[in-house]
Amino acid sequence: MEFSDKEVFSDLSVRFDSGISVVLGSNGSGKTTLLRVISGLQKQTEGELEFVGFSKGFETNEMKSIFLCSPDVSLYHELTVVENIKLVSNLKKKAFPDVSGWDIEDHLDKKYGELSSGYKQRIKLIASFLINPEVLLLDEPEQHMDEKGILKLTDEIEKRNRNGLMTIIATNHLWREWNVVVKL
Amino acid sequence: MLWSNFKTLLVKDIKLLFKGGMLIGYAFGIVVVMCISVALPMSKISVSEVTVSTLIWMVLFFSCSEVSQRIFLDEETKKTADLMRQLVPPSVIYLSKVSANSIFISVISLGVSTLLVFWFKLSLTVLPVLFLVMVFGSFALGITQGIISYLVARGAARGSVFPIVALPIILPVLISLINITTQVLESSPVSFTLLVVVLAQGFAVLITGILFLPYLEKGV
Numbered sequence: 001m002e003f004s005d006k007e008v009f010s011d012l013s014v015r016f017d018s019g020i021s022v023v024l025g026s027n028g029s030g031k032t033t034l035l036r037v038i039s040g041l042q043k044q045t046e047g048e049l050e051f052v053g054f055s056k057g058f059e060t061n062e063m064k065s066i067f068l069c070s071p072d073v074s075l076y077h078e079l080t081v082v083e084n085i086k087l088v089s090n091l092k093k094k095a096f097p098d099v100s101g102w103d104i105e106d107h108l109d110k111k112y113g114e115l116s117s118g119y120k121q122r123i124k125l126i127a128s129f130l131i132n133p134e135v136l137l138l139d140e141p142e143q144h145m146d147e148k149g150i151l152k153l154t155d156e157i158e159k160r161n162r163n164g165l166m167t168i169i170a171t172n173h174l175w176r177e178w179n180v181v182v183k184l
Numbered sequence: 185m186l187w188s189n190f191k192t193l194l195v196k197d198i199k200l201l202f203k204g205g206m207l208i209g210y211a212f213g214i215v216v217v218m219c220i221s222v223a224l225p226m227s228k229i230s231v232s233e234v235t236v237s238t239l240i241w242m243v244l245f246f247s248c249s250e251v252s253q254r255i256f257l258d259e260e261t262k263k264t265a266d267l268m269r270q271l272v273p274p275s276v277i278y279l280s281k282v283s284a285n286s287i288f289i290s291v292i293s294l295g296v297s298t299l300l301v302f303w304f305k306l307s308l309t310v311l312p313v314l315f316l317v318m319v320f321g322s323f324a325l326g327i328t329q330g331i332i333s334y335l336v337a338r339g340a341a342r343g344s345v346f347p348i349v350a351l352p353i354i355l356p357v358l359i360s361l362i363n364i365t366t367q368v369l370e371s372s373p374v375s376f377t378l379l380v381v382v383l384a385q386g387f388a389v390l391i392t393g394i395l396f397l398p399y400l401e402k403g404v
Binding site: 076087 | 189192193264266271
């Protein structure tokens, strides 16, 4: 797999089963590239990607049940937090989510672009859990988050796990005792 | 589902046009056209209708270009494009942006045509035809520029290349629109065939965009 004509990784064979999987690796090891390929936002230079056992109609790069939340995916800076969440909920035909526990009540009417990095990350995670895809790809989800935010994040990931949904987390440090599937 | 997603995105794109300072391009266009409209009759310089029509459509072309490329390029540079790509099909993204751009340029062109009728002391009877030409022309312009903006933005090219890329493709539309507008300003019989040609090109580009963009996205 190449990124900007530089080989990121090769001979990688990995299988993700339902539940929580962790992709561990240092900076530049290709975690983000791997997740982008799985999400369909980037095409692999070689090799195959196979999805087995998902609901009918599931296909990567289609209107799919897969979503990548990463630092390279942003919400709209000019819109308020409420407008951004409503935009996602309207597009996915979902009700406005319960945001308690994310500690963002005082920021709902602020523009997304005016928030601190930690709050921006919270809003992106709220949107990701609202979309509730069969496969949720989280690229360094703990980035910029304080302890309270990380606790809420792990709660939400565990909740998805109990509901039988798949979550793949890419991170550069092990912050939970979850199953490390691949170390890049 | 697609229709409701289109409406949601259209509202978002119009909001962004207001909030993102993208109206500067349009405002610039209005100011230039207003200055020309006021200055020409006052200067008593004899200006042909074809010159006025050319000026109007060139100004509308550049202000439409400015906004069109920004609404597409901004999504890439502000990293919101990947969010949208994961939530809605590319054809819906394209349609909503093209519609937002076309609606805005139509509103401006209606203002411009009203000014023209006033300053050139045209008969009010030409107003409906002039409105029709300006609105249909604006949609054809917006649609054609939309697809080019999408390609320029997707190719991560610099926004400054946009008018250079767009002009040859839009030239047939522009020439047709200049001809029709000249006919209206001269109060001579209007060639509706030309208007149909302009609309046909807009429609063809629109359908091409809707059919082609999903394949473009698959080739990421």
